Amino acid sequence: MEEEEEAEQPPPEPKKPRKKVTRVTQGRNPPRVKPPPVTCYDGGPSDLSLLPGFGKHVAVPLWKGELQSRYLRVMNNGKKINNFKICPKEYSWFWNVVNASGLETLRRTNYNHTDWGLLTAFAERWHPETGTFHLPIGEMTITLDDVSSLLHIPITGKMLDHNGTSCTKEDGEEMCVEYLNFPISKCKKEFQKMKGAHIGFKALKDLYLDNLKDALKAERLKKPAEDVEFLRECTIRCYLLYLIGATIFTNKSMQYVDVIFLTYLRDLILVNTWNWGASGLAYLYNYLDAASRPRCGNHGGYNCLFQAWIMAHFKTFGGRFVDERYTHDNPYAARFLPLKGPKFPGQHRSALDTMRMDEVVFCPYEEHRQTRPFQDISWYTGWIMCGSAIINPHLPERVLRQFGHVQSIPRHPDVSAKAGMNRFTIADAFASYLTANYVTEEMRGPKVVRAFDTVPG
Numbered sequence: 001m002e003e004e005e006e007a008e009q010p011p012p013e014p015k016k017p018r019k020k021v022t023r024v025t026q027g028r029n030p031p032r033v034k035p036p037p038v039t040c041y042d043g044g045p046s047d048l049s050l051l052p053g054f055g056k057h058v059a060v061p062l063w064k065g066e067l068q069s070r071y072l073r074v075m076n077n078g079k080k081i082n083n084f085k086i087c088p089k090e091y092s093w094f095w096n097v098v099n100a101s102g103l104e105t106l107r108r109t110n111y112n113h114t115d116w117g118l119l120t121a122f123a124e125r126w127h128p129e130t131g132t133f134h135l136p137i138g139e140m141t142i143t144l145d146d147v148s149s150l151l152h153i154p155i156t157g158k159m160l161d162h163n164g165t166s167c168t169k170e171d172g173e174e175m176c177v178e179y180l181n182f183p184i185s186k187c188k189k190e191f192q193k194m195k196g197a198h199i200g201f202k203a204l205k206d207l208y209l210d211n212l213k214d215a216l217k218a219e220r221l222k223k224p225a226e227d228v229e230f231l232r233e234c235t236i237r238c239y240l241l242y243l244i245g246a247t248i249f250t251n252k253s254m255q256y257v258d259v260i261f262l263t264y265l266r267d268l269i270l271v272n273t274w275n276w277g278a279s280g281l282a283y284l285y286n287y288l289d290a291a292s293r294p295r296c297g298n299h300g301g302y303n304c305l306f307q308a309w310i311m312a313h314f315k316t317f318g319g320r321f322v323d324e325r326y327t328h329d330n331p332y333a334a335r336f337l338p339l340k341g342p343k344f345p346g347q348h349r350s351a352l353d354t355m356r357m358d359e360v361v362f363c364p365y366e367e368h369r370q371t372r373p374f375q376d377i378s379w380y381t382g383w384i385m386c387g388s389a390i391i392n393p394h395l396p397e398r399v400l401r402q403f404g405h406v407q408s409i410p411r412h413p414d415v416s417a418k419a420g421m422n423r424f425t426i427a428d429a430f431a432s433y434l435t436a437n438y439v440t441e442e443m444r445g446p447k448v449v450r451a452f453d454t455v456p457g
Contacts, residue, residue, distance in 0.1 A: 050412070051129050058124050058294045071343050072120040072291055072299040075254045077246035078110035080201060086239070087212065097236050102272035105152040106247045109333040111304050115341030118318050119306055121348035123291035123299060129413055131285060131393040136355045137452065138407065139398050140362075142284065142309050145378035146402075147277040149365040150308045150333040153248075155277035156377050159430060161423050162260050162387040172197030172259040179266055180241075181211055181234040198256035201246065208238035237265045248280030249386075252287075252300040260387070278394075278430070280305075282384040285392035308333035312364045313402075317351065328371045332364075362401040362451045378403075379439040381416045383426045391426065393417040397439050406445045407454040 040046045043063045044054055054060065061067045086107070087094040098104050125133045132139040144155045167175075169191050176182035176199070182190075190203050199207075215231035245257025264274050284301035291299050311318050312332060319339035326335045365372070378396065385391045395417065396403065398410045410416070421429070445455070 051127055053129060054127075056294075057127070057292055058296075061294050062124065067294060068346070069344065070120070070294075071116055071345055072123060073297060074114045074116045074119050074303050075250050075252060075298060075300045076111070076114045076303050077201075077250055077254060078112050078114070078304055080246050081107055081110045081243065082112060084205070084242070087235075093232050094236060094239075097268050098239065100272060101240060101268070102154045103240060103243060103276060105331050106243050109151055109304055109308065109331050110247065111307065111336075111338050113338055113340035114303050114307050115318050115338065116343040117341050117345040118310065118348050119299065119303060120291075121345040121352055122306075122310060123288055124345070124349070125352065126288045126292045128289040128292060128392075130398055131395050131413075132398050135352065137357055137360055138401070138454065140313065140360075140402060141395075141399050142281060142306070143378055143396055143399065143402060144278060144281065144380065144384075144394065145365075145374060146309055146312075147281050147305070148375060148378070149368055149372050150305060150312065150331055151248075151277065151280075152331040152372060153276045153280070154272060155275060155375060157273045157275040159275045159282075159384060159427060160261075160264060160279040160386050161427055162263055163423075165260070165387065165389045166258050167197050167260045167263075169197050172262075175259060175262050175266075179234065179237050179262055180207060181214075181231065182207055194256050197259040199241075199259060200256045201242065204238055204242050204245075204257065208235060208242065211235040211238055233268060236268060237262065240265050240271065244276070247304070248276060248302045249283055250300055250302055252298045254300075275430075278384045279386040281394070282386045282390050282392045285384075285394075286386070286390045289392070304333065307338055308336060311336045311338065313361050314359060315361065316359050317348070328368050332368050332372075357452045360452070363404050377433065379444075380430060380433045381439050382429050382433070383417050383421055384430070385423055385426050388423040391421075391423070397443055400444060401448065401451060401454070403444070404447055406448050408443075408445045409455065 040048070041054060041060060041063070044059060045051050048054060051057075058067065058070075062070075084107075089095060095104075122133055125135060127134055130139065132141040147153065148155045166172075169188075172191065173184060173187050176187045177184055182199075186203075190199055191197060194200055211231055211234045215228060215235055218228045218231055241257055241262055244261055249257065249261060251258070265271060280302060284306060287299055287301035290296050307318060311320050319341060321337040321339070323335060323337055381395055381397055382393070383391050384394045393413060393416070395410070395413060397408075397416060400407045
């Protein structure tokens with residue numbers, strides 16, 4: 001009887017597929033957030049209209065004496081890039097395309113060591129609402145101008161606009177076969193190993209070497225020109241995908257690169273038209289947002305850029321040498337040779353608490369301008385993004401001293417970076433920044449006489 005009753009039960013209804021929702025900035029702005037249950041914090045802001053998420057910030061438990069032994073495990077692929085054996089210079093077919101991509105300089109801005117304690121101490125002072133580090137001397141942040149000067153990669157053009165954070169396995173397999181010459185069977189095995197549309201750095205390096213070997217062999221055997229060209233382009237794509245995956249798009253796993261970034265390498269002629277600088281900065285901002293929460297343990301993003309920014313702007317923070325062979329033809333980040341620091345941030349926290357104005361260099365690139373001139377797009381105020389899932393505010397009006405101007409009281413973030421925008425409207429706003437999203441001459445105020453000048457209040 002029991003078997004008959006079980007047989008009579010109707011089969012369960014199939015689950016409806018989840019709809020993909022394009023992320024918007026609706027919940028990221030203070031006016032759209034519900035009033036916090038706590039109205040003030042000891043040692044923290046008394047007016048929470050600007051920082052409504054302060055209750056979840058790591059500063060709260062730190063003030064209470066908790067999490068004193070906390071540190072971030074800083075992800076850094078510097079050694080992978082520094083030890084990568086690249087094509088000899090005589091392979092012009094390779095270097096002409098790589099140099100024209102605007103990404104070649106990323107191979108010169110990597111450090112074997114990053115100071116975990118130093119980056120942890122600075123990340124603990126990051127606030128997602130303002131997109132800035134809140135320091136005793138005022139607010140500072142990593143701007144588009146910093147990215148341009150430190151890395152020499154493009155900060156103009158269209159930001160990466162893919163949907164979500166990764167593509168489907170089916171789409172990834174199709175792209176890998178067509179653009180990387182990755183055999184479908186090996187590709188499926190790699191995706192299964194990496195649990196998604198990702199390629200491990202070792203597999204990608206092997207694929208690069210295989211394509212390079214096949215390209216040279218095809219050229220030597222005088223095979224059809226289109227076959228040689230196909231293998232050459234696959235070699236270049238493998239290298240560029242490896243390069244961006246190990247630098248500006250370093251994730252918390254530090255083991256693989258997302259295949260979705262191959263989308264922007266399909267047409268090698270157009271690689272330099274994408275805004276790698278703004279999207280890479282948004283990627284780092286996104287990880288800084290996560291690092292400002294108490295439970296975060298790993299810190300992704302391009303941490304060599306993060307540390308280079310600290311060494312450029314702060315004289316006494318982070319052990320480093322200055323490379324005597326450095327010339328301004330190289331990115332400014334290549335000027336430094338950082339030492340390995342302690343992983344615990346206690347010493348750096350104390351140093352930040354007692355920071356003095358004479359320890360800060362607000363405009364460190366004056367001697368570098370002949371090589372990397374200031375670009376007006378650096379005045380863009382609003383949202384920057386790396387696909388629909390990573391959207392962050394870039395607010396230069398909060399750090400005018402970094403642009404050589406007197407710091408005035410900035411507008412509320414919801415005015416500078418309006419709520420309710422998605423990847424399409426953000427792209428339009430960035431493209432039309434000259435008319436709608438621009439820190440005007442009036443907003444910039446007068447030039448500074450002393451670097452730390454501010455208006456009253």
